[in-house]
Amino acid sequence: MFNKRVRIKELLSNESANYQATVMGWVRTFRNSQFIALNDGSTNNNLQVVASLGDFDDAILKRLTTGACIKVEGEVIASLGKGQKVELKASSIEILGDSDAEKFPLQPKKHSLEFLREIAHLRFKTNTFGSVFRVRHSLAFAVHKFFNDKGFVYLHTPIITASDAEGAGEMFRVTSLPLDGTAPKNEDGSINYKEDFFGRSTNLTVSGQLEGELAAMAFSDIYTFGPTFRAENSNTTRHLAEFWMIEPEVAFNDLEDNMNLAEEFIKYVIKYAIDNNKEDIEFLAQRLEEEEKQKPQNERNEMTLMEKLDFVVNNDFERLTYTEAIEILKESNHNKKKKFQYLIEGWGADLQSEHERYLVEKHFKKPVILTNYPKDIKSFYMRMNEDGKTVAAMDILAPGIGEIVGGSQREERLDRLTQRMNEMKIPAEELNWYLDTRRFGSCPHAGFGLGFERLVQFVTGMGNIRDVIPFPRYPKSAEF
RNA sequence: UCCUCCUUAGCUCAGUUGGUUAGAGCAUCUGACUGUUAAUCAGAGGGUCUCCCGUUCAAGUCGGGAAGGGGGAGCCA
Numbered sequence: 001m002f003n004k005r006v007r008i009k010e011l012l013s014n015e016s017a018n019y020q021a022t023v024m025g026w027v028r029t030f031r032n033s034q035f036i037a038l039n040d041g042s043t044n045n046n047l048q049v050v051a052s053l054g055d056f057d058d059a060i061l062k063r064l065t066t067g068a069c070i071k072v073e074g075e076v077i078a079s080l081g082k083g084q085k086v087e088l089k090a091s092s093i094e095i096l097g098d099s100d101a102e103k104f105p106l107q108p109k110k111h112s113l114e115f116l117r118e119i120a121h122l123r124f125k126t127n128t129f130g131s132v133f134r135v136r137h138s139l140a141f142a143v144h145k146f147f148n149d150k151g152f153v154y155l156h157t158p159i160i161t162a163s164d165a166e167g168a169g170e171m172f173r174v175t176s177l178p179l180d181g182t183a184p185k186n187e188d189g190s191i192n193y194k195e196d197f198f199g200r201s202t203n204l205t206v207s208g209q210l211e212g213e214l215a216a217m218a219f220s221d222i223y224t225f226g227p228t229f230r231a232e233n234s235n236t237t238r239h240l241a242e243f244w245m246i247e248p249e250v251a252f253n254d255l256e257d258n259m260n261l262a263e264e265f266i267k268y269v270i271k272y273a274i275d276n277n278k279e280d281i282e283f284l285a286q287r288l289e290e291e292e293k294q295k296p297q298n299e300r301n302e303m304t305l306m307e308k309l310d311f312v313v314n315n316d317f318e319r320l321t322y323t324e325a326i327e328i329l330k331e332s333n334h335n336k337k338k339k340f341q342y343l344i345e346g347w348g349a350d351l352q353s354e355h356e357r358y359l360v361e362k363h364f365k366k367p368v369i370l371t372n373y374p375k376d377i378k379s380f381y382m383r384m385n386e387d388g389k390t391v392a393a394m395d396i397l398a399p400g401i402g403e404i405v406g407g408s409q410r411e412e413r414l415d416r417l418t419q420r421m422n423e424m425k426i427p428a429e430e431l432n433w434y435l436d437t438r439r440f441g442s443c444p445h446a447g448f449g450l451g452f453e454r455l456v457q458f459v460t461g462m463g464n465i466r467d468v469i470p471f472p473r474y475p476k477s478a479e480f
Numbered sequence: 481u482c483c484u485c486c487u488u489a490g491c492u493c494a495g496u497u498g499g500u501u502a503g504a505g506c507a508u509c510u511g512a513c514u515g516u517u518a519a520u521c522a523g524a525g526g527g528u529c530u531c532c533c534g535u536u537c538a539a540g541u542c543g544g545g546a547a548g549g550g551g552g553a554g555c556c557a
Contacts, residue, residue, distance in 0.1 A: 029517085031516045031517065032515075032516040032517090033513090033514070034514070034515070035515075035516050037517075046517095048517080050515085079515095080515060081515055081516065082515095082517080083516085101508065101509090102490085102509080104490095105490065105491080106491095107491065107506075107508090107518085108507085109491075109492085110492085111491065111492085112492075115491070169555070169556065169557095207557090230555090232554095232555055234555060235481085236553085236555090237552090239556070239557080244557095245557065246557095341553085352553085352554090353552090353553075402556095405557080449557060452557085453557080454557060455557095476548090
């Protein structure tokens with residue numbers, strides 16, 4: 001019985017009329033005791049179901065409240081009203097699930113994102129989040145399509161890891177030992193993890209990169225796409241404790257190949273979303289424009305969301321070295337007039353958010369790829385350049401959200417790598433399995449990590465990362 | 481973790497120099513109307529003014545503290 005239903009998106013896009021159809025969905029509004037705006041999540045557009053006066057009992061009509069789930073059978077006809085081309089003239093209406101109008105928190109009106117965040121389990125039922133999560137789906141699908149079409153192997157890296165030497169951030173501990181103080185102890189009073197489930201101390205992964213490198217040393221081209229966890233006490237609009245990361249790792253690629261891959265990848269998935277979710281992105285663009293009207297003129301975006309996405313797809317990213325970026329920043333009027341909170345004094349310091357934003361949003365007005373950072377502000381596995389001062393790193397900075405990609409050519413020379421690990425006090429014995437890649441058939445290779453939620457933010461224009469993941473995890477928050 | 485702003489009805493918000501019974505729009509309920517498009521019209525119900533302590537004859541309003549939330553910073557993706 002249920003499989004006979006027509007999706008509302010199909011029914012509306014197929015504009016023919018005069019046929020019988022069954023639809024199921026949730027009531028958005030019930031107007032004039034006759035007109036049901038019905039939504040099934042396939043599109044933001046509602047189907048107008050007409051319950052002609054006198055055709056239905058009051059007992060049924062009373063239950064057509066906002067949020068109620070119904071099944072409707074009837075005839076699709078050319079609409080007698082102006083708002084839509086076709087409508088469904090109901091012959092039978094069945095209530096599948098009631099929704100108490102006095103208690104259901106969603107109303108046919110605009111809600112604040114902050115309020116919806118408190119009822120994140122219900123926000124899928126709104127237009128904004130419907131659009132956001134349909135776009136998120138398309139982007140996720142496009143990630144796999146892009147790499148699959150290029151012959152990459154999708155590698156599942158572990159969620160639970162033993163290494164705590166990656167230095168990518170604070171980790172969540174994984175244990176089955178009791179927390180009431182009765183856990184087995186060593187002689188010095190520390191917890192004896194030999195007695196723990198895995199016989200050692202374990203954590204949730206902060207990155208699949210090191211495991212990805214192992215596979216790249218056999219398959220040549222791999223990518224990961226999975227959840228990662230950071231226990232940092234970050235309270236910002238662009239950090240989550242649980243987020244999804246895409247990490248390609250490619251043998252025989254150098255830094256430039258790596259940049260080319262990242263740029264092609266970003267353009268591909270954005271184009272895919274534009275081509276497949278035009279309606280949703282246009283809806284989000286309009287939402288964003290209304291939000292922008294609340295802001296003063298000088299804080300508004302120059303481009304609409306759709307213009308911004310088209311621009312990114314059709315223009316080359318600006319590529320420059322860290323050293324060149326420092327020069328531009330140092331010589332900028334912004335720096336000379338001391339408008340930066342942190343003034344650029346010289347070479348060597350990490351760039352602050354304000355500097356990245358200046359380069360991307362003021363100076364170049366496009367995505368920027370920064371390369372060859374000082375070795376002291378980057379990770380141990382990045383390949384040392386000939387100058388001995390910089391490493392073959394690259395960060396991609398996007399307007400509005402900052403760093404969206406971090407990557408590098410990896411240090412494939414065992415002696416250089418172990419030397420860097422010593423300098424940075426990374427225990428080599430714990431990463432012996434990783435160092436084996438350099439012992440047995442090492443080769444030049446490169447890869448990057450892309451924060452999936454930041455990509456979704458960029459494409460949907462949503463300002464807060466908590467609004468682009470279905471069930472956000474952040475400090476003091478793991479409800480739903 | 482730091483800086484900053486905010487917390488009044490289900491939601492979004494007003495609330496004067498501290499002063500009687502704290503308001504509006506939307507939502508909800510009742511009724512009317514019936515081709516509506518976040519329907520319209522009339523009426524009704526709905527409040528521990530986030531919590532605790534203090535100042536005062538008197539606190540939604542002033543002071544201190546706590547909790548929750550927004551924005552920014554750091555960490556990063």
